[in-house]
Amino acid sequence: MNKTVAFLGLGVMGYPMAGWLSKQGYSVVVYNRTESVAERWLTEYTGVAENCPSRAVANAEIVFSCLGNDNDVRDVLLAKQGALRKMKAGAILVDHTTTSAELAKQLAAEASTVNCGFIDAPVSGGQQGAENGQLTVMCGGSEKQFKQVAPVIECYAKSVQLMGVAGSGQLCKMVNQICIAGLVQGLAEGLNFAKRAGLDAEQVVEVISKGAAQSWQMENRYKTMLADEYEHGFAVQWMRKDLAFALDEANKNGSDLPVTRLVDKFYQQVQEMGGNRWDTSSLLARLEHLDDQDPDKTKEKGIKK
Secondary structure (H helix, E strand, O other), X not given: OOOEEEEEOOOOOHHHHHHHHHHOOOEEEEEOOOHHHHHHHHHHOOOEEOOOHHHHOOOOOEEEEOOOXXXXXXXXXXXXXOHHHHOOOOOEEEEOOOOOHHHHHXXXXXXXXXXXXXXXXXXXXXXXXXXXXXXXXXXXXXXXXHHHHHHHHOOOEEEEEEEEOOOHXXXXXHHHHHHHHHHHHHHHHHHHXXXXXXXXXXXXXXXXXXXXXXXXXXXHHHHHHHXXXXXXXXXXXXXXHHHHHHHHHHHHHOOOOHHHHHHHHHHHHHHHOOOOOOEHHHHHHHHHOEOOOOOOOEOOOOOEO
16 A cells, blocks of 8 residues: 555554554655654654654645644644645545534635645544544545545444535534543442442442443543542543633534533532543542532542552
8 A cells, every 4th residue: 555644643542543544555754843753653663753843744645634722723734834724735634633613614714725625534433443543433525535534544443424515524523521420430439439339339330330320431441530640531621621622612503512512611620639541530539529518628638640
């Protein structure tokens, strides 16, 4: 396979995703703002690293990006020496960053001005899903361009679906995060209740995970939650970024998101506890450290990192 692709952004998600492309035989050119990360990637996978996004994408038929937030995307893709300005005509940009739907629409419009395609393609499945090639990818864009990139995305995904026009992938990701927020809070409350009721919380999960309460969060997070271990997984600061997109979009389309707004406030309290980089399952830490007399205060009790 000699198709040349570029991958911009080698964070906890992009690093293994680009690795899967290399392992599947694509000619991969990577770019990362911290060059040492790209150099480390080259010790594990076959490819080429460039220190400028415009050089990384020069010969790519498909350009993938997986960056931090809207501003990072603008800096890497839309700046004067940004990738989108230097992509060759006919190439397709696939942005895996979770961004606002408005930015996705802007990228689609900008891509069309340089005769390139665009697919917004946020992912779900976390670092574990990226490393195992088992991500779920929600896409927005034209059906023709989607069909061109879908087989390549499948290198690291178990499910790739086109949700609609540009921006639809980001809107679907917002639904994903809305649902997760409520699930994790419910799981945290259930585990806290079980412990305070004198039950063996692990045994409780063993029983209820076989029934209607079962969820990915329950099966993959309950053990670390019960062990007060949160230095892993999807960080609270990123979840709050994603929920902000959902809450902003809800204001535009008239959706009522009372649970999402409440859980977002709970995550803010987790950040105030020092949990900015803790996994989203740290909602249990918030419950366990609430002062019995004053629920707005937290106990000074260490959490394993």
